[in-house]
Amino acid sequence: xxxxxxxxSHSVIEKGQTVTLRCDPISGHDNLYWYRRxxxxxxxxxxxxxxxxxxxxxxxxNNRFLAERTGGTYSTLKVQPAELEDSGVYFCASSRQGxxxxxxxxxxxxxxx
Amino acid sequence: KQEVTQIPAxxxxxxxxxxxxxxxxTDSAIYNLQWFRQDPGKGLTSLLLIQSSxxxxxxxxxxASLDKSSGRSTLYIxxxxxxxxxxxxxxxxxxxxxxFGKGTSLLVTP
Numbered sequence: 001x002x003x004x005x006x007x008x009s010h011s012v013i014e015k016g017q018t019v020t021l022r023c024d025p026i027s028g029h030d031n032l033y034w035y036r037r038x039x040x041x042x043x044x045x046x047x048x049x050x051x052x053x054x055x056x057x058x059x060x061x062n063n064r065f066l067a068e069r070t071g072g073t074y075s076t077l078k079v080q081p082a083e084l085e086d087s088g089v090y091f092c093a094s095s096r097q098g099x100x101x102x103x104x105x106x107x108x109x110x111x112x113x
Numbered sequence: 114k115q116e117v118t119q120i121p122a123x124x125x126x127x128x129x130x131x132x133x134x135x136x137x138x139t140d141s142a143i144y145n146l147q148w149f150r151q152d153p154g155k156g157l158t159s160l161l162l163i164q165s166s167x168x169x170x171x172x173x174x175x176x177a178s179l180d181k182s183s184g185r186s187t188l189y190i191x192x193x194x195x196x197x198x199x200x201x202x203x204x205x206x207x208x209x210x211x212x213f214g215k216g217t218s219l220l221v222t223p
Contacts, residue, residue, distance in 0.1 A: 004156075031209065042117070043202070045210035056209060091156065099144040099206055106156035 002026065004105035006092050012111045018080040021108045023092030025074070031095040032075050033102065034067060038088035046090075049075060061086075082112045115140045115207050119214035126193055127222055134188040134217045136203030141181045147211065148177050148188050149202040157202065161188070193221045 005024040013019050025032045034046040046065070047057035051072035060067070064083070069075040079086055089107045116139040126132055136146075144165050149157040161170045161177040163186070169178040174191040190197060200218045204211040 006156075033210065035211070035213075042215045043204075043211075043213040045212070048209050059210070093157075093211075099209070101145075101159055101162045102147065102211060103159060104149070104157035 004092055004094050004103050006090075006105035006108050008108060009106065010109045010111075012113060013082055015084055015112055016081045018078065019082055019110060021077045021079075021090055021092075021110070023075045023077070023105060025092070025094030026103055028096070029094035029103075030072070030097050031100075031102075032069055033093040033095075034075070034077055035091040035093065036088050037091070037107075038085075043091065046077075079110075082110075084112050086110060087112045115143075115205060115212040117203060117205055117212050117214040119201075119203055119217050121217060122215065123218040123220075125220040125222065128193060128195060130193050130221075131189070131191050132193055132219075134190070134201050134203075134219070136186040136188070136214055138184045138186075138205045138212070140207055141184050143181065143205045143207045145206045146177075146179050146186050147204050147206070148175075148186075149204065151200045151202060151216070160201075190219075193219075195221045195223050197221050 007022045032049040037043045045059040048055045049069040066078045091107045093102045093104045095102045118137045120135045147162045148160040163179045176189040179186045200216040202216045204213045
């Protein structure tokens with residue numbers, strides 16, 4: 001069984017540009033999450049999908065961040081326009097229904113210069 | 114608001130030692146607690162999941178305990194090996210989101 005896969009693994013963009021991160025969850029996992037770790041801080045929740053529906057996006061920093069989950073399968077997280085403080089590692093995780101074990105991808109390291 | 118604290122922040126031990134990593138949380142109304150391992154530049158690997166109704170879980174040389182009422186969990190690693198060197202993260206689930214501590218950076222020296 002394939003794990004959670006994230007693309008790209010690294011991205012360096014200039015301030016003001018747009019970046020789109022992609023996450024492919026484990027097949028059959030209804031729950032999909034985005035988290036972020038900025039330098040020196042703990043990993044923080046961004047948002048949660050159940051299938052294609054956003055259940056909780058209380059952790060999204062501002063309206064420059066837009067997440068979608070197409071047909072309840074893969075998800076994208078777009079940052080437009082990117083700012084310096086958006087730099088960090090973005091993790092995607094998935095789990096089965098309910099409060100079950102979460103499995104994480106390897107993360108996307110985003111650097112905004 | 115759930116706050117998760119991990120002590121110590123860093124730990125260095127010689128190979129073969131048994132060790133304990135600590136995790137505390139402020140809100141005891143949790144569903145689960147999950148321990149992860151992160152190697153440099155890698156993602157998070159799930160080690161153990163403890164349901165709120167459970168007291169402990171074991172996997173190989175790892176044993177995690179949970180005391181909900183006092184808001185504490187410990188991860189016990191027996192007979193440590195250099196391959197155990199990594200950052201260990203504790204996360205509690207209250208709601209659907211995981212709330213993470215900052216982690217304990219473990220170095221096991223040969």
